[in-house]
Amino acid sequence: MSQIVCVAGVGMVPFTKPGANEPYPDMAAKAVRAALQDAGIGYDAIQQAYAGYVYGDSTAGQRALYEVGMTGIPVINVNNNCSTGSTALFLARQAVQSGAADCVLALGFEQMSPGALGTHFPDRPSPFDKFEAMADELVGNGDIPLALRYFGGAGLAHMKEFGTPLNTFAKIRAKASRHAANNPLALFRTVVTEEDVMNAPVVWPGVMTRLMACPPTCGAAAAIICSEAFAKKHGLKSDVVILAQAMTTDKPVAFDARDMREVVGFSMTQAAAGQVYEAAGIGPQDIDVVELHDCFAHNELLTYEALNLCPRGGAQQFVDDGDNTYGGKVVTNPSGGLLSKGHPLGATGLAQCTELVQQLRGQAGKRQVEGARLALQHNLGLGGACVVTLYGKN
Template sequence: MANRVCIAGVGMIAFAKPGASEPYHLMAARAGRQALADAGIGYDALQQAYVGYVYGDSTSGQKAVYELGMTGIPVINVNNNCSTGSTALFLARQAVESGAADCVLALGFEQMKPGALGTVFDDRPSPFEDFDREAEALVGMPELPLALRYFGGAGLGHMQKYGTPLEAFARIRAKASRHAARNPLALLRKELSTEDVMNAPMLWPGVMTRLMACPPTCGAAAAVLVSEAYARKNGLRTDVAIRAQAMTTDRPDTFDSRDMMKVVGAGMSRAAAQSVYEQAGIGPEDLDVVELHDCFAHNELITYEALGLCPEGGAAAFIDAGDNTYGGRVVTNPSGGLLSKGHPLGATGLAQCYELTHQLRGTAEQRQVDGARVALQHNLGLGGACVVTLYEATA
C-alpha cells in the first residue's frame, strides 16, 4: 500500500523585487530553516532534497542546501519552467508515497532580473519554437515579449469566443490586490480598484494593461514531506496531507486545436484536475480554497474553467457573482497569487503549498478561509508541465 504523505513543515520568506533580495542560496536557506523549524526536526532527519530553480547554474540546489547542512543526502536539481516548485513537490511526494524515503525536503527559489522573461541560450533550438509558430499564426504580435504574447493571446481567444470583457481581467487583478493586502509576505500589497487596473498603461491595446501581468520576483519557499507512519513515530504533525496529485505535459491538441488557450496549457490543466478529482473521489464543488497559477489575470480566468470551478464560457459570470473570493463559492488565491504576491519561478509552487497548508491548519490569520478543509493547488509551466495537488485537513 502507498504511504500517506503529510506536510510536516512549511517555510517562506517575503518576496522582493529584483535587486532587493539576498542572493539565492541565502533566501533558500532561510526558507528551508523555517520549514525544518516548523516541522520540529533538524536537517539531519532529511533523507532526500528536491531543489527547484529556473535561472541558475547547475548544482545551485547543492549550494543552497549546503547552507542547511552537509549530510551527504541525495540533492536533486529540478527545472520545469514556472511549475518548477510544484515539480519538486511532486517528486518529493512520490519518494515518500513509494517508501523510497520517509522525510524529504522540497525547496524552491529564484533570483530574477528585471524585465520580461526570455530565452537564455540563443545558439540552439528554443523549446518554444512550436509555441511561437502557433502564436504567430493565431495572434501575430511578434514584437511582444514571449509570455505576454502567449497569455494575452489566450485571453483574447476567450474574449472572442465568449464575449468576455476586458473588465473581467481587471476585476481579477483588483481581487488579487485585496487578498495580498492581508499577506505580509506578498510583494505588492497596495489595494487596487477595477478602475485602477483598467486605467493602467496598455501593454496590448484592448487585451491587457500593465497591472494584469505578474512582476518578476525574487524569493524562496520550502516544505518538509513525511510519511504518516514516520510522523506518528517521531511526534510530527499529520494535520495536513496530500490526498491526490497529478502532473501532466502537453498533448497534440496543444498545437493542433488552433486555440491559444490550449497553447498556454488549458488542456494540461483540465487533464491534471480531472485526474486529481478521480483519485480523490470528489469534484470541484467540494473545494474550499484554491491557489492557482495567475501569471496573468487572463490565465486565472481561463483556469477557473479548466479546473471546473465554473462552466466553460462562464468565467465572467463567476467573477461578477464574487464566487472567486471571500463570501463566494471558492476563495481563489487568498495569498494574492502571482499577480500580487509575486512570481519567483522556482519558489512559486512551494509558496502555494505554504499558503494552503496554513489555510488548512487554520493559521492563515487575516487571510483565513473559514472552515477550510479541502484545498487545490494549480501550478503551470509553459513548454510544458502542469501540477495539480489536492490537500486535506485531517485533524
Template sequence: MQKVIVAGVGMIPFSKPGASESYPEMAVKASRMALEDAGIDYGAVAQAYVGYVYGDSTSGQRAVYGLGMTGIPIININNNCSTGSSALYLARQAIESGAADCVLALGFEQMRPGAIGSIFQDRPSPFEPFDELTDELVNKPELPLALRYFGGAGLEHMKRYGTKLSTFAAIRAKASVHAAKNPLALFRREVTVDDVMNDQVLWPGVMTRLMACPPTCGAAAAILVSERFAKTHGLRTDVAIRAQSMTTDYPSTFADGDMMKLVGIDMTRAAAQEVYQAAGVGPEDLDVVELHDCFAHNELITYEGLGLCGEGEAERFVLDGNNTYGGTVVTNPSGGLLSKGHPLGATGLAQCFELTKQLRGDAGDRQVGAARLALQHNLGLGGACVVTLYERA
C-alpha cells in the same frame, strides 16, 4: 503506499530583482523555517528536491549545503513556472512509494528585471512551436513571449465568449484585496477595477500592466514525511496530500489552433480530473484554491480548466463574486502571483505554504473559514502542469 504529510512549510517575503539576498541565503532561510515549523533537524532529511529556473547546474547543492553537508541525494529540477510544484511532486512520490520517510522540497529564484526570455541563443528553443502558432494566431512579435501567449489566450476567450477586459481587471482588483491581508505579498496596495483599466497599456484592448505578475526573487520550502515517521517523531499530521497529478502537453496544444490550449488549459483539465477521480471529490467540494495567475487572463481561463465553473462561464463566475470570500470558492487568498510575485522556482512551494496555513487555520485575516479541502494549480509552459489536493485531517 505511505500517506504523505506536510509536516512543515517555510517562505520568505518575495522581493524585486536586485533587492533580494543571494539564492543560497534565501533558500537556507526558507528551508530552516520549514524545518523549524516541522520540529525536526536537517539531519532527519533523507532526500532533497530543489527547483530553480535561472541558475547553473547543481545550484541546488550550493543552496542546500548551507543547511549542512550530510551526503543525501539532492536532485535539481527545472520545469519553467511549475518548477516548485515539480519538486513537490517528486518529493511526494518518494514518500508515498516508501523510498524515503522525510524529504525536503525547496524552490528558489534570483531573477533579473524585465520580461523573461531564453538564455541560450545558439540552439533550438523549446518555445519554437509555441512561437510559430502564436505568430499565426495573434501576430504580435514585438511583445514579450509570455505576454503574447497569455494575452492571446485571453483575447481568444474574449472573442469566443464575449468576455470584457474589465473582467480581467476585476480579477486583478480581487487579488489586491486578498494581498492586503498577506504580510508576505510584495504588492499590498488595494487597487480598483478602474485603477487596473487605466494603468499602462501593454496590448491595446487586451492587457494593462497591472494584469501581469512581476518578476521577483524569493524562496519557499516544504518538509514532507510519511505518516509513520510523523507519529514516531511526534510531528503534526493535520495536513496531508490526498491526490496529485502532473501532465504535459497533448497534440491539441498545437494542432487545434487554440491559444487557450497553447497555454495549457488541456493540461490543466486533465490533471484536475485525475486528481478529482483519485480523491473521489469534485470541484464543488473545494474550499480554497491557489492557482497559477501569472496573468489575470490565465486565472480566468483556469477557472474553467479546473471545473470551478462551466466552459464559457468564467466571466459570470467573476462578476457574481464566486472567486472570493462569500462566494463558491476562495481563489488565491495569498494575493496570487499577481500580488505576491512570481519567482519561478519558488512559486509552487509558496502555494503549498499558503494552503497548508489555510488548512491549519493559521492564515490570520485571510483565513478561509474552516477549510478542509484545498487545491493547488501550478503551470509551466513547455509544458508541465501540477495539480495537488490537500486535506485537513
C-alpha cells in the same frame, strides 16, 4: 506499499523585487530553516532533497542547501519552467508515497532579473519554437514579450468566443490586491481598484494593461514531506495530507486545436484536475480554497474553467458574482496569487503549498478561509507541465 503523505512543515521568505533581494543561497536557506522549524525537526532528518530553480547554473540546489547542512543526502536539481516548485513537490511526494524515503525536502527558489522573461541560449533550438510558431500564426504581435503574447492571446480567444470584457480581467487583478493586503509575505500589498487596473499603462491595446501581468520576483519557499508513520514516530504534524496529485504535459491538442488557450495549457490543466478529482473521489464543488497559477489575470480566468470551478464560458459570471473570493463559492488565491504575491519561478509552487497548508491549519490570519478542509493547488509551466495537488485535513 502506498504511504499516507503528510506536509509536516512549510516555510517561505518575503518575496521581493529583483535588486532588493538577498542572494539565492541566503533566501533558500532561510526558507528551509523556516520549514524545518515549523516541522520541529533538524536537517539531519531529511533523507532526500529536491531543489527547484529556473535561472541558475547546475547544482545551485546543492549550493543553497550547503548553507543549511552537508549531510551527504541525494540532492536533485529540478527545472520545469514556472511549475518547477510543484514539480519538486511532486517528486518529494512520490518518494514518500512509494516508501523510497520517509522524510523529504522540497525546495524552490529564484533570483530573477528585471524585465520580461526571455531565452538564455540563443545558439540552439528554443523549447518554445513550436509555441512561437503557433503564436505567430494565431495572434502575431511578435514584438510583444513571449509570455505576454501567449497568455494575452489566450485571453483574447476567450474574449472573442464568449464576449468577455476587458474589465473582467481587471476585476480579477483588483481581487488579488485585496487578498494580498493581508499577506505580509506578498510583494505588492497596495489595494488597487478595477479602475486603477484599467487605467494602467497599456501593453496590448484591448487585451492587457501592465497591472494584469505578474512581476518578476525573487524569493524562496520549502516544504517538509513525510509519511504519516514517520510523523507519528517523531511527534511531527500530520494534520495536513496530500490526498491526490497529478502531473501532466502537453498532448497534440496544444497545437492541433489552433487555439491560444490550448497553447498555454488549458487541456493540461483540465486533465490534471480530472485525475485528482477522480483519485480523491470528490468534485470541484467540494473545494474550499484554491491557489492557482495567475501569472496573468487572463490565465486565472481560463483556469476557473479548466479546473471546472465554473462551466466553460461561465468565468465572467463567476467573477461578477464574486464566486472567486470570500463569501463566494471558492476563495481563489487568498495569498494574493502570482499577480500580487509575486512569481519567483522556482519558488511559486512551494509558496502555494505554504499558503494552503496554513489555510488548512487555521493559521492564515486575516486571510483565513473559515472551515477550510479541502484545498487545491494548480501550478503551470509553459513548454509544458502542469501539477495539480489536493490537500486535506487528516
